[in-house]
Amino acid sequence: MSRFSPQPLPGTPTGGIEGSGADSTLLERLIRADQLAAVRRSVLISIPVNAILGICNLLMALRYGQAELGVAWFTLSSLVNLVRIWWCRLSFVHPREAVTEMAREAASARIDRHFGIAWMLALASGLVWAAVPLLCAGYTSPQTSFFLIVVCGICAGAVVHGTAYAPVPAAFITPPLLSVAGCLIYAGGWDNNFLAFTVLLYLAALLRSTLQSQGVFREASRLQNEATGMARSMRDAHDRATGVAEEMSHRATHDALTGLLNREGFMREAAQRLAAAPGALCLLLDIDGFKAVNDMYGHRAGDNLLGEVADRLRNELPDHAAIGRMGGDEFAILVDARRLGETPEHLADRLIAAIGRPFPGCENLRVSASVGIHHRQEEDVTGLLLAADAALDAAKASGRGRRYLFDEALRQRLQRLRDAEHGLLRAMNEGPLQLWFQPQMDRGGRHLAGFEALIRWPHPQHGWISPPEIITAAATAGLSETLLRFVLREACDMAAVLRDMGLGHLCVAMNVSPHDVTQFPLDDLVARALRQRDLPPSMLELEITEEAVMDLKAVQEKLSRVAGSGVRLAIDDFGVGYSSLAALRQIRAHRLKVDRSFISGIGDSPDNQALLRTILSLGDSLGVQVVAEGVETEEDVQMLRELGCPAMQGYYLGCPMSRQEALNWLRHTEDVS
Numbered sequence: 001m002s003r004f005s006p007q008p009l010p011g012t013p014t015g016g017i018e019g020s021g022a023d024s025t026l027l028e029r030l031i032r033a034d035q036l037a038a039v040r041r042s043v044l045i046s047i048p049v050n051a052i053l054g055i056c057n058l059l060m061a062l063r064y065g066q067a068e069l070g071v072a073w074f075t076l077s078s079l080v081n082l083v084r085i086w087w088c089r090l091s092f093v094h095p096r097e098a099v100t101e102m103a104r105e106a107a108s109a110r111i112d113r114h115f116g117i118a119w120m121l122a123l124a125s126g127l128v129w130a131a132v133p134l135l136c137a138g139y140t141s142p143q144t145s146f147f148l149i150v151v152c153g154i155c156a157g158a159v160v161h162g163t164a165y166a167p168v169p170a171a172f173i174t175p176p177l178l179s180v181a182g183c184l185i186y187a188g189g190w191d192n193n194f195l196a197f198t199v200l201l202y203l204a205a206l207l208r209s210t211l212q213s214q215g216v217f218r219e220a221s222r223l224q225n226e227a228t229g230m231a232r233s234m235r236d237a238h239d240r241a242t243g244v245a246e247e248m249s250h251r252a253t254h255d256a257l258t259g260l261l262n263r264e265g266f267m268r269e270a271a272q273r274l275a276a277a278p279g280a281l282c283l284l285l286d287i288d289g290f291k292a293v294n295d296m297y298g299h300r301a302g303d304n305l306l307g308e309v310a311d312r313l314r315n316e317l318p319d320h321a322a323i324g325r326m327g328g329d330e331f332a333i334l335v336d337a338r339r340l341g342e343t344p345e346h347l348a349d350r351l352i353a354a355i356g357r358p359f360p361g362c363e364n365l366r367v368s369a370s371v372g373i374h375h376r377q378e379e380d381v382t383g384l385l386l387a388a389d390a391a392l393d394a395a396k397a398s399g400r401g402r403r404y405l406f407d408e409a410l411r412q413r414l415q416r417l418r419d420a421e422h423g424l425l426r427a428m429n430e431g432p433l434q435l436w437f438q439p440q441m442d443r444g445g446r447h448l449a450g451f452e453a454l455i456r457w458p459h460p461q462h463g464w465i466s467p468p469e470i471i472t473a474a475a476t477a478g479l480s481e482t483l484l485r486f487v488l489r490e491a492c493d494m495a496a497v498l499r500d501m502g503l504g505h506l507c508v509a510m511n512v513s514p515h516d517v518t519q520f521p522l523d524d525l526v527a528r529a530l531r532q533r534d535l536p537p538s539m540l541e542l543e544i545t546e547e548a549v550m551d552l553k554a555v556q557e558k559l560s561r562v563a564g565s566g567v568r569l570a571i572d573d574f575g576v577g578y579s580s581l582a583a584l585r586q587i588r589a590h591r592l593k594v595d596r597s598f599i600s601g602i603g604d605s606p607d608n609q610a611l612l613r614t615i616l617s618l619g620d621s622l623g624v625q626v627v628a629e630g631v632e633t634e635e636d637v638q639m640l641r642e643l644g645c646p647a648m649q650g651y652y653l654g655c656p657m658s659r660q661e662a663l664n665w666l667r668h669t670e671d672v673s
Contacts, residue, residue, distance in 0.1 A: 027225055029095040029108045034221040035214075036111050038164030039118055040088045046161050047081050050125070053150050054078065060143055061135045069134050080125045087117055115165065123171040129154065130175035138183040151176050152202065159206045163213035170210050177203040255325040257303055258310035266324025270334050270381045273322065281337040281344055281375045284388040285313075285351060287329035288368040288400040297362055305359050305367070312354045332385065337375055344373045348403040356401060368401035376406075390414055416462040420473035423459070428486045433457045433470075435490040437662040439654030440509065440627065442647040445637050448669065449647065450507035450541070453491045454656050471513055484516045485525060492529045494659055495539040503666075507568060509541035514555075517544060523561040530567075537566030543593065545572050556587060563588040570627070574615070589624055591647070596630020599650075603639040612643055 054077045061070025095104045095111075129151060133139055136147045155173040162169030177199055184196035234256040235247070253265025261269060274280055287309065294302040306329065313323050313331060322334040333351075340347065348371040355369035372392025374384060387406045390413060395404035427433035437451035457465040465473075474483040491510040498506050516522060522542075530537055542562060544555075563569050570591040594615055598608045612628070619626040628640050631650030640648055657665060 026095065026104070027222060029104060029111075030225045031218050031221045032108065032111050032115075033094050034225070035164040035217065036114055036118075038217065039115075039162070039168055042161040042164065043084055043118070043168075044088050046158060047085055049157060050081055050154065051078065053154055054081075057132065057135060057147070057150060060146055064141065064143055066135050073128070073131060073135060076131075077125070077128045080121065080128055084121045084125065087114075087121055090114065115167070118165070119167050119171050122168045123175070126172040126175040129172075130179035132176065133179055133183045138187060139180065140183075140187050148180065151180060152199075155203075155206060159209050159213070162210065164217045166207075166210035166214040170207055173206055174203065177206075258307055258325050260310050260313075260331070261322065261324035263324065263326050266322060266326065266332050266334075267381055269322045269324075270332075270384070273334060273336075274381060274384070277336060277338075280384070281335050281340065281347075281373070282384045282388045283333040283335075283344070283348060283351070283374075284326075284372045284385070284392040285331045285333065285355070286370050286392055286396065287355070288370055288396070289366060290329040292365055293362055293367065296365060301361055305362060308359055309355060309369075312357075313351065316350055316354045332388070344375055345403060345405065348373055352401050352403065370395040370401065371403040372406065373403060374406040386414060387411070416459070416465065417469060417473055417476075419461060420457075420459065420465050420469055421477045424470070424473050424477055424479055425482070427457055427459075428482065432459070433486070434658060435487065435494070435510075436656040436658055437494060437508070438649060438656040439662075439665075440507075440647065440649045441653050442625075444641045444646060445631070445648045445653055448506065448666070450509060451494065451662060452509040452543070452649065453487065453494065453511075455487060455511075456656070467511075475515065480513075480515060481520050484512070484520060484522075487511075488525060488529045490659075492533050492535060492540065494662075495535050496533045497659075497663065499535065499539065501663075501666075504536065504539060507539055507541050509543050509568075509570060511543045511572065514545060517555045517558060521558075523558045523565070526562055526567055527565060530565075538568065541568035541570055541590070543570045543572040559587045563590075573629075591625045591627050592619055593627045593629050593649075596650070599628045599630045599636060599640070599648075600632055601636070603635045609639070609643060612640075612645065616644060 054074050058070045058074040061067065061073070095107050132147050132151055136144050139148065155177055158169045158172045162172075181196040181199045181203075184192040184199065234251060253261060253268060255262040270280070270282075287305075290302065290305070293305055306325070309329075309331070310323070310325065313333070317323060317333060318335060318339065320336055320339060324332045326332050335347075337344070351371060352369050355367065359367055370392060372388045372390070372395050374387040374391055376384070376387065387410070390410045391404045391406040394410060395402045398404065424433070434456050435453045436456045437453055439448055440450045440452055441447060442449040455467050455470055457470055459465050470483070471480075474480045487510055491508045495506075495508040498504065498508070512522065526540065526542070529535075530540065544559075559569060568590040569587060570593055571589050572593045573595045574592040592615060594612060598611055602608045602612065612626075616626050618624075625647055626645060627647040627649060628636075628645050629649050631637060631640065631648045631652050633652055636650070637648065637652065654665070
């Protein structure tokens with residue numbers, strides 16, 4: 001029914017070490033420090049193994065009469081190992097412990113020097129092991145297999161332990177394995193050459209493994225440091241003097257950004273208060289223009305604004321008020337009406353005035369608040385919030401900075417939504433829920449190009465249920481995918497009838513919500529529906545709102561597959577949403593449908609005429625057709641023709657009709673292109 005139905009706790013807000021350029025630099029420094037610490041641990045682990053295998057080499061050399069070379073080799077190997085142990089004992093300052101930026105830069109430079117030393121020492125040790133052929137006559141003596149196994153084994157061990165920083169194990173393993181391959185090639189013979197080739201493959205595989213291991217380590221370090229940063233931010237927001245159990249309880253019920261109750265905490269507090277004293281006054285407050293703050297000043301400024309809003313609410317509300325941040329820029333307030341001392345409307349006006357004052361850092365942007373109010377005794381917490389939420393929607397619909405007191409009209413609307421939720425499945429199965437079809441014209445509005453499918457539901461008790469209410473009811477009832485399948489099936493059935501009439505060049509367009517695009521296998525559903533009716537993909541068009549392409553990563557793959565199959569894509573309500581040129585190009589849209597707010601009365605609006613010219617020019621540049629929606633008068637049609645708009649749709653050109661009415665209209669029209 002609403003976003004106030006019970007749901008899991010929302011995620012904690014951003015506040016870690018990700019975000020600005022400075023924070024990204026700090027994150028990279030922390031990752032490098034973790035790499036250095038891990039390299040030191042791996043060296044200390046590998047040195048004993050290195051020494052033991054060195055002793056084995058020495059004993060083998062002594063056994064086969066290579067005493068002087070064996071002792072010299074072992075001595076050099078031991079010296080390098082001792083220097084590497086000394087390097088592991090060198091101190092360095094962790095960037096997290098540095099207080100100033102200068103100190104962090106110095107610590108980072110020291111870490112880079114440590115990495116350089118580590119690489120040189122690893123290379124020195126590798127060069128020592130590259131001299132192993134001296135102990136076995138260039139891998140031609142009887143003990144060759146022993147030395148080959150030892151060299152290959154120690155190289156594999158170096159890669160296994162050296163996961164944090166690829167250059168160190170790479171510097172160690174490259175010289176000895178190249179030495180092995182070189183000696184084998186020099187010795188000659190098919191067997192030796194083939195073995196040399198496998199050693200080089202082995203080297204390549206090990207080098208690739210070092211790079212992959214380093215990537216995995218850095219990603220794990222990044223996640224760990226980000227989690228550590230966020231945990232630190234949250235801990236700083238709470239009272240360090242409390243015990244761990246109290247802190248965890250507080251964090252479970254409070255919003256880390258504002259210090260207010262979070263959704264779960266507010267629901268608990270409200271339930272306790274209503275049980276003790278029914279009749280509480282509930283207000284829902286939403287920030288108007290909050291998205292513009294994030295867009296213009298960044299998310300950090302948006303977080304600061306939310307914190308300032310929380311402070312202003314605390315200052316304006318009585319001490320007994322419960323205040324919660326319900327998510328995003330929405331706040332809930334519960335007060336005891338008996339202790340208020342003023343009307344709910346006056347309280348709402350004071351809150352709106354407080355939020356309307358300029359915010360530090362955002363003086364050039366007008367920020368206001370809308371408030372929904374509900375004061376009843378019979379509802380539980382969920383019912384109370386649902387009613388206040390409906391009042392908030394009504395306030396926002398009337399403009400910025402408004403309040404609305406929940407009334408009987410809103411109560412009837414909520415009841416209509418509940419009844420729609422309960423009866424939606426039956427309406428789909430038994431017929432009251434239908435698709436109506438509105439003509440879409442091109443060639444200056446003179447010829448029919450297709451139909452847009454529009455969902456209609458004449459409810460037996462509540463009359464016509466609007467499409468947004470149908471979508472809301474489907475989402476609340478868990479029937480969103482069922483509704484999508486229903487609309488897709490009916491639209492394809494209409495397309496099949498048109499094809500059978502010899503009108504396969506016409507297209508049937510259907511609306512798809514942003515939720516459908518992200519949550520369901522849209523591409524598979526569309527492909528299956530077309531196959532079942534043997535329809536050409538060009539006869540179906542999916543209309544998505546600009547909101548759907550906000551998160552381009554989430555929808556691009558599905559929409560690209562849909563467009564690649566030949567199904568047409570249209571951006572609906574263009575001009576009032578969030579599309580970017582990059583998004584339009586990447587999702588391969590075929591048409592832009594200009595929102596009716598820019599078309600209605602366009603003959604009397606030079607600004608809208610200029611805007612449409614710009615959109616038409618954009619469409620020409622991108623190879624995308626522009627469609628004008630909401631054409632209601634002959635004057636609109638004439639102006640659109642003068643501006644060169646090829647396609648249009650509206651009540652003047654054709655009203656939405658049931659399928660049978662649309663087919664009858666089609667049989668009597670001469671405007672079929």
